[in-house]
Structure formats: C-alpha cells, structure tokens
Amino acid sequence: EVQLLESGGGSVLPGGSLRLSCEASGITFRNYAMHWVRQAPGKGLEWVSSIGRRGDRIYYADSVKGRFTISRDDSKNTLSLQMSGLRAEDTALYYCAKAEQPVLTAFDLWGQGTTVIVSS
Amino acid sequence: SYVVTQPPSVSVAPGKTARITCGGNNIGTKSVNWYQQKSGQAPVLLIYYDTDRPSGIPERVSASNSGNTATLTVSRVEAGDEADYYCQVWDSSSDHWVFGGGTKLTVL
Numbered sequence: 524e525v526q527l528l529e530s531g532g533g534s535v536l537p538g539g540s541l542r543l544s545c546e547a548s549g550i551t552f553r554n555y556a557m558h559w560v561r562q563a564p565g566k567g568l569e570w571v572s573s574i575g576r577r578g579d580r581i582y583y584a585d586s587v588k589g590r591f592t593i594s595r596d597d598s599k600n601t602l603s604l605q606m607s608g609l610r611a612e613d614t615a616l617y618y619c620a621k622a623e624q625p626v627l628t629a630f631d632l633w634g635q636g637t638t639v640i641v642s643s
Numbered sequence: 644s645y646v647v648t649q650p651p652s653v654s655v656a657p658g659k660t661a662r663i664t665c666g667g668n669n670i671g672t673k674s675v676n677w678y679q680q681k682s683g684q685a686p687v688l689l690i691y692y693d694t695d696r697p698s699g700i701p702e703r704v705s706a707s708n709s710g711n712t713a714t715l716t717v718s719r720v721e722a723g724d725e726a727d728y729y730c731q732v733w734d735s736s737s738d739h740w741v742f743g744g745g746t747k748l749t750v751l
Contacts, residue, residue: 568731570742633687636685
C-alpha cells in the first residue's frame with residue numbers, strides 16, 4: 524500500500540526540541556522530493572519545509588528558518604524534521620507530503636499527520 | 644513575499660456550480676495547484692499545473708488560471724464536496740511554497 528506515516532509528535536515545553544519522522548511505503552522514496560506542511564488548530568495549511576531528491580535543494584518557511592532542519596535517509600525511506608526552539612505558535616498537526624520535484628510540482632500524496640503541542 | 648487570497652466561504656445548492664477563486668498578483672504566470680481537505684482528513688490533490696486532474700478526480704472538477712485570478716470550478720455539486728479547498732503556488736522570488744487561506748465550501 525502506498526502511504527506516508529508520520530510519527531514523533533507530542534507535547535513539549537516552549538524552547539524545547541522534537542524530531543518528527545515520516546516513513547514512506549509503497550513508493551521508491553529516493554525518486555521524490557518531500558515536504559512538511561502544518562496546520563494549526565482550526566487554521567489553514569502552512570508550508571514548512573521542502574527537500575529535493577538526493578537531499579539537495581532545501582527550503583524553509585521564514586517562520587521556522589534557523590530553528591527547524593529537514594533531512595532524509597533514503598536507505599530507510601524516511602523523512603525527518605528536527606525542531607528546536609519551539610514556540611507556542613508551532614503547535615499544529617504536521618503533515619509530510621511527496622512530490623516529483625521540490626519546486627513547481629504538486630504534493631500528490633500526504634500522510635495523516637502527527638500532532639505537536641508546545642505549551643507550558 | 645507572495646500572497647494569495649481566497650474567499651473564506653462559498654455556499655452552493657446541490658446540483659449547482661461552485662466557483663472558488665484564488666487571487667494573486669499576476670498569478671496567471673504561475674502554476675497553481677488545488678487541494679481538497681474534508682473534515683478530519685489529510686488534504687488531497689485536486690488540480691495541478693493549473694488545469695490537470697490526477698487520476699481518480701472526476702471531470703466535474705476543473706480549474707483555470709489567468710491574469711490575477713485562478714478559479715476552481717466544481718460542477719453538479721454533491722453533499723460529498725463539502726470541504727475546505729486550498730490553492731497553492733511556488734513563489735520563485737522567495738523560494739517558498741504559498742498556500743491560500745482556504746475556502747470552506749458549504750452545500751446547502
């Protein structure tokens with residue numbers, strides 16, 4: 524079955540760190556660019572970060588640049604998002620998604636998301 | 644950075660046509676994607692490259708993009724079309740993906 528499965532979410536104190544993972548199955552993971560998109564409770568979609576095939580062409584939203592790091596391990600079919608310096612406004616459901624290329628091409632498969640709560 | 648604007652809500656009766664707009668400066672020069680998100684579910688790609696439908700998306704879903712407005716059209720609306728719809732573009736000047744704020748489609 525073709526799917527993306529996120530994990531690693533949880534509750535964390537402001538200023539804390541968390542590492543999200545997204546495991547792909549049913550696809551040749553190395554052939555695709557990967558993305559993280561988040562959705563705060565009751566709000567719209569917000570793009571977070573993208574990584575191209577072979578780990579080149581990395582992009583970040585201004586709101587997370589310098590605090591979040593995207594990476595991929597093609598041997599494990601896994602996308603990661605290392606989050607540090609977490610703030611209350613980072614509270615959201617985090618989705619991973621795949622695309623043919625990191626730019627211009629649409630996100631054609633999404634996971635079900637993992638929830639991050641930043642609160643004291 | 645580039646901004647795309649969607650109406651917060653659109654309402655339509657069953658069997659009628661719903662049109663959801665996505666406005667942005669010269670958005671017609673960009674490639675627009677559209678996503679549908681039903682309550683409690685992950686987004687699903689509806690339209691890519693302005694007008695193309697992935698396999699499994701019905702022909703009654705279509706889109707256009709010209710000038711300062713991209714439009715998603717859902718014909719013969721059904722109760723199952725009730726969802727939030729998002730447009731998306733790549734902003735090459737900032738190297739950012741940009742989502743519209745989303746439009747809630749209500750089927751009356």
